[in-house]
Amino acid sequence: SYELTQPPSVSVSPGQTARITCSGDALPKQYAYWYQQKPGQAPVLVIYKDSERPSGIPERFSGSSSGTTVTLTISGVQAEDEADYYCQSADSSSSWVFGGGTKLTVL
Amino acid sequence: QVTLRESGPALVKPTQTLTLTCTFSGFSLSTSGMCVSWVRQPPGKALEWLALIDWDDDKYYSTSLKTRLTISKDTSKNQVVLTMTNMDPVDTATYYCARAIYGSGSSWFDPWGQGTLVTVSS
Numbered sequence: 001s002y003e004l005t006q007p008p009s010v011s012v013s014p015g016q017t018a019r020i021t022c023s024g025d026a027l028p029k030q031y032a033y034w035y036q037q038k039p040g041q042a043p044v045l046v047i048y049k050d051s052e053r054p055s056g057i058p059e060r061f062s063g064s065s066s067g068t069t070v071t072l073t074i075s076g077v078q079a080e081d082e083a084d085y086y087c088q089s090a091d092s093s094s095s096w097v098f099g100g101g102t103k104l105t106v107l
Numbered sequence: 108q109v110t111l112r113e114s115g116p117a118l119v120k121p122t123q124t125l126t127l128t129c130t131f132s133g134f135s136l137s138t139s140g141m142c143v144s145w146v147r148q149p150p151g152k153a154l155e156w157l158a159l160i161d162w163d164d165d166k167y168y169s170t171s172l173k174t175r176l177t178i179s180k181d182t183s184k185n186q187v188v189l190t191m192t193n194m195d196p197v198d199t200a201t202y203y204c205a206r207a208i209y210g211s212g213s214s215w216f217d218p219w220g221q222g223t224l225v226t227v228s229s
Contacts, residue, residue, distance in 0.1 A: 001170060031213040035154075042203060043154065045217040054217065086154050090213060094167045096144070098154040 002026060002091035004099035011105040018074040020102045022087030025068055032070040033088040034063060036081075037101075043086060047072060074104070082106045109133035111143075111204050111220035118226050119194050125225060129187040129204030136162055136182050142207035143187040144216055145178065147200040155200075159207055159214070160187060196227045 004024040012018040022032060032050050035043035045054055047063035050070060060075045070089075074081055087099040115127035127145070134141055144159040158178040159167045168176050177190045187204060201224045205216035 031211070031215075033215040035216075037154075042219040042222055043216075044219070045215060048215045048217070049211065049213070088154075088156075088215065095170065096156040096159070096167075096214065098146075098156060101153045 002095070002097050004087050004089060004097055006085075006087060006099040006102045008100070009103045009105065011107055012077050013107045014079060015076055018077050018081070018104055020072045020074075020085050020087075020104065021069055022071070022089075022099050023069045024089060024097075024099075026091050027065065027068050027070055027089060030089045030091070032063070032065065034061075034072045035086045035088065036083045037086065038083045046085075077104075077106055079106050109206055109218055111206060111218065113202060113204050113220045113223040115202075115223055115225065117224060118228065120229050121195055121227060123194050125189075125191045125194050125198070127189045127191075127202055127204075127223065127225075129189070129220060131185050131187070131204075131206065134206060136160075136180055136185070136187070138162055140209045142209055142214060143180070144205050144207045144214075145187075145189045146203045146205060146216065146219075147198075148203070148222075149197075149200040152200075157191075157202075158189060161207075161209060194227045198225070199227045200225060 034047040037043040050065040051063040111131040142161040145157040201222040203222045205219040207214045
């Protein structure tokens with residue numbers, strides 16, 4: 001079955017830039033999406049269609065794509081950005097998949 | 108404002124069938140491009156996509172669970188129902204429903220309901 005691979009954890013100091021990657025063979029052909037999940041809360045969409053930012057999401061969140069890897073970048077990380085981040089895509093037009101999640105720690 | 112809320116039993120016994128209802132507002136499932144999906148998350152683990160139903164009543168299921176899942180909609184009540192048969196303790200998870208928007212050959216989930224924790228235990 002199709003898989004999206006994320007690093008289990010990323011750590012950065014406040015004000016630095018965090019980069020979270022997601023790899024998958026179908027990513028050159030399928031859009032990727034990113035969700036932020038804080039403890040005890042439902043996921044929230046932070047990036048759609050690789051690099052688009054929904055309204056209400058801070059500008060420090062951005063997304064990019066290169067080949068089989070997509071990247072979520074958080075510039076000027078703040079303490080409130082500490083959360084789990086999940087990428088999501090599809091292996092076809094009718095089957096969806098999530099990455100294993102990355103825990104972002106703000107030191 | 109789009110909102111979704113999951114409801115169903117908090118505890119089910121092994122081998123029983125789970126029935127969950129997603130009640131939503133702020134959009135119509137008869138509108139082209141609108142879908143509702145179910146996603147679950149075992150405690151401390153990652154998100155897992157389960158099923159999706161679209162505006163045209165087309166249904167899609169996780170390959171690994173499709174023999175156990177059924178998704179249906181009642182457009183007049185703004186509800187989507189998920190049933191999962193033969194429940195097992197490994198199915199213990201928080202179950203979320205989310206609006207899915209289909210566009211440019213792809214779908215994403217936004218927003219999500221608050222989730223409902225289902226525990227499978229005798």
